[in-house]
Every structure is written in C-alpha cells, then in structure tokens.
Amino acid sequence: MATRENVWDEVEVRGAFPALAQRDHGVVRLYADAPGGTQVAGRVLERMRESLIEHCANDGGQFRTSQLTDEKLQHAHAVGATFLGAKSSHEVVYGLNTTTLAFHFSRMLAREWQAGDEILVSRMDHDANVAPWLIAAEERGVTVRWLDFDSQTYQYRYDTLSSLITPRTRLVSCNHASNFLGTINDVARIVAAAKAVGAVTVVDAVQSSPHFLMDVEAIGCDILWTSPYKYFGPHAGLAFIRRELADRLTPLKVRPCANTMPYKHSPGTPSFEAQLGTVGAIEHMAWLGERFGGALAQDSLRQRLACGYTAAIAHETALSVRFLTALAALPSIKLFGISDPLAVAGRVPTFSMQVGGLAAVEVAQHFAAHNIFVWSGSFYAYEIAGVLGVRETGVVRIGFAHYNTLGEVDAIIAILHQLLPNG
C-alpha cells in the first residue's frame, strides 16, 4: 500500500528537471515532444559537470584526471549493465547514438554473412535499425525479408514468423516500442523464433527504455539499442552486446586499442561526460523508485530502478488514459495506434495522428504558437509511413514522459478542440 510520501508528486518530479522551469516571453513551455528526445534530469547535469571539471582527460594515463576517467568509465559500464539487466559490464557499449552503433555493428556482423544467406528486418522500425542492415545485405549479396505489421491492429504479423525465418537466416532485427505507432511488441517471441535457427537477434529499445525497465536476459537478444537522450540523459547511445557475440566479432578498431571489453568495441574515444550523464539519468529513475516507488536507499540499484519505473508507469498510464478518453470526443482525428483507453498497457504514450484535414506541419505550428512542442513528420519511421501512406504528408506526434501532467494533457486537448470546432 502506498504510504503518504510515496504518492506521486508532480511538482517534486518536475523540480528534478531544470528545463521545465523555462519560459519564453513569460509563457511556460509544454514539452509534448518526448519521443524525439526528453528533457534532461538535474542529476545528469551534475554528473556531466563533475566529469568535465574533475576529470577531463582521456583514459589510460598515469596522472590523476586520467585515472579518475578510467574509474568513472568502468562505473558507467557497470551502471549501464544494471540498467539493461545485463550480466556483466563487458556487455555494454557506449557510442555517439544508436544510428552510428547500428552502422558500426552491422559492418562487423556482415563479415559473417555469405551470398544466399538471409536477414529479417521489420517494417515497424525506425530506419536506424533498418538501413544499416539493408546496406550490409546489399554489400554481401544477402536476401532481405520483411516482418510486416497489421495496419488495423498496429501489431506485428507474428503468424508469419515461421515462414520468414529459415535455416539461412543470419540476423533478425525488430522493434520494441514504435516511435510512430506506440505499440509495445512481443520481442521475446521474435527473438525465440530467431534463436531456434541460430540467428543473431537485435532489438531496438530506443522508445521502450524511457517507459519500462529493460531486461535483456528476459528478452534473450544478442544486441539491444537504447539512446539516453530519450530517457532524460544526454545525447549518446548505450547498447547491450551479448558476451559471446562481443567476444566472437572481429572489432573495427584502431590497432593500439585494447582487445578487451569495454574498449574492444568502443567506436573511438567516447564522450566520457555523456557516459557520466547517462549514469545521472539512470540515477534519476532510481531516485523515482526511492521517492515514489517504495524503494529504500539501501536497496540494489536494479531494485530501485524497478520501483522507479513502476511509479512512472502508473503516472504515464493515467496520462494516456486521459488523452485517449478525450480523443474519443474528436472523431475527425485519425490516430495511428491503439486507441482503446483500456488497452494502454500495450502501448507507450506516443500518439501519431492526422488532425481532420489539416496539414501536420500547420498543426504543429499552431501548437508552437501556444508554446506547446509537438512533432510533425514521419520521424524516420520510413517503412511505417510508407505502409500508412503518409510519407509525404506526415502526421502530428504528441508524446509524453513522466514529467508531463494531467493539466498538460487537458491543455493539448483544448487546442485540438480549437483546431476542430466540430470535433
């Protein structure tokens, strides 16, 4: 049972994000752009500041700042492993972002492919988890197969997996939560089907990791991508690479660089400050666990994270239910994604829509005139936009994070009513 101090306090939560206090010409900002990138928690700034002031040096030296960098680098990998549910910090790779990590690993993996092999990619993915595989497949003469989604239910066509995955399948990549539709996918099922033929499995968790706690062991995948700037941290990429795969792959590295993890697969000198900023983002989620999820300071980091996410999910569920319930009174809005308020457990709070016959960019401009930040376009979800026929027109995307409030949802709904006076 929630104790008094465990009750979600949106003022306190928002106080943890310095950017939320910003105003433009006296007008508060309403950030409904979370799927594109979230606001940064204060702990992130503290960690990055500390990194840049106390140990601004490359690792590997004999002097104080360099040795501190070594120490913090090891710490950032250990914290990253706990966050992902990985067994070891040797399964963690930091990079510039998910896109460059995907290109980096696709080059290494493709060396194992032969002409006539097959890979399976999905039509629900951001192009960062599609294009690198397509390019590598073309270079190696490998056949590309596609896992489609149903454009009525917005779910993967799981029924086609058994015909798409064959003994020649070398790689299966899929999406955990769509940055366009919001659907949460049963990636463990896809991974299991791929593992049955020995394929390497890749899961894009860039949009799921801000909303629920990753568990790479439960998913069973070989690679999992996240981008800390989508979960309250700095611009960076944080990936899980299963130990056996990390050991097996011939690294793309400069010759003097160590051949052991975490250095082996690091694409060049990392942003140490971004690694520490990511630690700060993870600490923020753990703080939520202590403050609102019933965790104790002495609980393990994983336990505090689990409690933090549970508390955030409860709040985000309330936001989604409020939003979808209100949307039902606006029939001229076409939502691409699960719309039933009773089914919000199957989606993240990312809502893409056509607003009557209005141009998406004009709707986004109208919101911007009220200092409300929403996205228009198709957000590199290139295949989804193609399937839905909105590559040219784009859609409006409204997305929430745990720092948003019910009042903000109401303000957005009020603008939609303004735009659509007849519903």
Ligand SMILES: Cc1ncc(COP(=O)(O)O)c(C=O)c1O
């Ligand atoms: C689902 C998904 N995958 C991958 C990416 C690309 O991530 P990055 O910007 O870190 O390259 C994004 C970015 O929006 C995304 O939403």
